[in-house]
Amino acid sequence: MLAAASVLWPAVVIFYLFLLSCPRVDSEPAQEKQALLDFLSQVPHSPRLNWTASSSACDWVGVGCDSTRSSVHTLRLPGADLVGPIPPNTIGRLTQLRVLSLRSNRLSGPVPDDFSRLTLVRSLYLQDNVLSGEFPPSVTQMTRLTRLDISSNDFSGPIPFAVNNLNHLTGLLLENNNFSGTLPSIDSDGLTDFSVANNRLNGSIPASLSKFPASAFAGNLDLCGGPLTPCSPFFGQSPPPGGPPENPVSKKSKKLSTGAIVGIAFGCALFSLLLLIVLLLCLSRRQRRQPADPPKPPAAAAAAGTRDVQVEAGTSSSKDDITGSAEVAERNKLVFLEGGVYTFDLEDLLRASAEVLGKGSVGTSYKAVLEDGTTVVVKRLKDVAASKKEFDGQMERLGQIKHENLAPLRAYYYSKDEKLLVHDFLSAGSLSALLHGSRGSGGTPLDWDNRLKIAIGVGRGLAHLHHSGKVAHGNIKSSNILLRPDHAACISDFGLNPVFGSSSPTNRIAGYRAPEVVETRKATLKSDVYSFGILLLELLTGKAPDQVSLGEEGIDLPKWVHSVVREEWTAEVFDVELMRYTNIEEEMVQMLQLAMACVSAVPDQRPEMAEAVRVMEEMNRTLSDDSLRQSSDDPSKGVEGHSPSKNCAVVKAE
Incomplete structure (x- = not known):
């Protein structure tokens, strides 16, 4: 054994000395270094960056590498006087990035599509630039994001539902942009920091976001609900989404004592009895005042009255009673014209999310998206002088005119306070x-x-x-x-x-x-x-x-x-x-x-x-x-x- 050890020991020493004599392997991230140099060469920047090809990228200002210095994990360049668009095929090549901060510069244009390759990024800070275009679709593919801040830019268009792809978000800051349309329902279980203030959003705030303060939604065109004022529909009154609001009195009633509940019930019963007595007295007095002539049969009166929704002044009180129920029914009636392709009713329209398309000479047009996904245009007419009979006649006449170069009228609605027209939604515009x-x-x-x-x-x-x-x-x-x-x-x-x-x-x-x-x-x-x-x-x-x-x-x-x-x-x-x-x-x-x-x-x-x-x-x-x-x-x-x-x-x- 000793002889064998004496033979192996010199070999071990020689191998160890050989390793010491070998040069160390440089783990410089060469490809990522070139991507950063390509970025810097195309974007005007502050002289303090001083990135040079002769030094390691891991030693550059704003660049951080992993422990082995083999890949770039962080790129922080806030306030580095970066100017102009973010060049494609540069930062998008840093596929091992965890943190990217380009905030407080003068970057412009859209976010490059190749940002979708940055799938390991957890924090993205692009705020305080002049970036533009729609919400970056590439960002919605960065599924490991925990914080996204693109506030104080010039982004426009809708906030896409695809934001829900970012299911690890704890912070989503979109304020001070030009986002428009309705606010999508966003899964907010993990969100603790959220803001869409000072945009051009409209419609109701989804219930999933109503936990955030009113300041998170301030400064928009027409957001409502949640922490803001209750929503009122764009035509007529309607119950808020999700059913009628809970009565606060009912909450308090759960804490009332048994004696108080009994007292309230007794008072209500007594009030109902008094109300019934007063009603009976009024009916008996009215019967004594009726003329001797027999009234018109109800069926005939209804046939005559159901054609007029708005009861004219000067009609008899009996006709008012007969047409009253017909008026209520007509008020909730959306009239579809021949050749219509829709099956919704007025209540469906009232619950629809609405976006203002424009205000024209005859009224305001809204894009209404129903719960089943159907999209129509609702035109709310102003200053209508025609009676219901005249309005019905003209709409029926227009509904019969068919031609491939005429936008068909699909339905209409007439009440004392609202006159609405329903058309197909043509996404191509004017x-x-x-x-x-x-x-x-x-x-x-x-x-x-x-x-x-x-x-x-x-x-x-x-x-x-x-x-x-x-x-x-x-x-x-x-x-x-x-x-x-x-x-x-x-x-x-x-x-x-x-x-x-x-x-x-x-x-x-x-x-x-x-x-x-x-x-x-x-x-x-x-x-x-x-x-x-x-x-x-x-x-x-x-x-x-x-x-x-x-x-x-x-x-x-x-x-x-x-x-x-x-x-x-x-x-x-x-x-x-x-x-x-x-x-x-x-x-x-x-x-x-x-x-x-x-x-x-x-x-x-x-x-x-x-x-x-x-x-x-x-x-x-x-x-x-x-x-x-x-x-x-x-x-x-x-x-x-x-x-x-x-x-x-x-x-x-x-």
């Missing part, structure tokens, strides 16, 4: 948003092909309305031209002027109104043609009627066009975004000539809508046969490198 909303915002401008096709769709819808329905639209404007999911132009709010009375049309079609409407206060088929001509000028010039003012005469787009065109047609009148296309000048001039004919001051000199449609369809056939049209930027491409589309462009929801 022509106004498409034409004017994308300017300067990086959106795709509307090309000529689509402007022509939208104009034809609007013309066809109006021609059908005039010829088959014998109805004047009375409120034609670009915000009332919607786009269907299949990108077809669709006209909304048609035929509503009769329910507002004779004093309304002047105000309701401001900017598009014909000269005779100002005098007669009555919309006609010819005044619709004038408004359609204004719409064509809007498509051609890219200017909304409220962007052109001529002194005290107010808005007059035709006069502005005349002032530019002078005695000959000139390209200066056309939208600058159309100047990038070639071989369309002749068609634009033809459209301009048609538009000027439509806005003639003399109604009889304006063409019929059917004739206007024929002219545009002839132009469209020429467009389809023309294989030489090109973008001036690329011989084979249209707007932003895409081939010119033959369909109407998509509009993003506002």
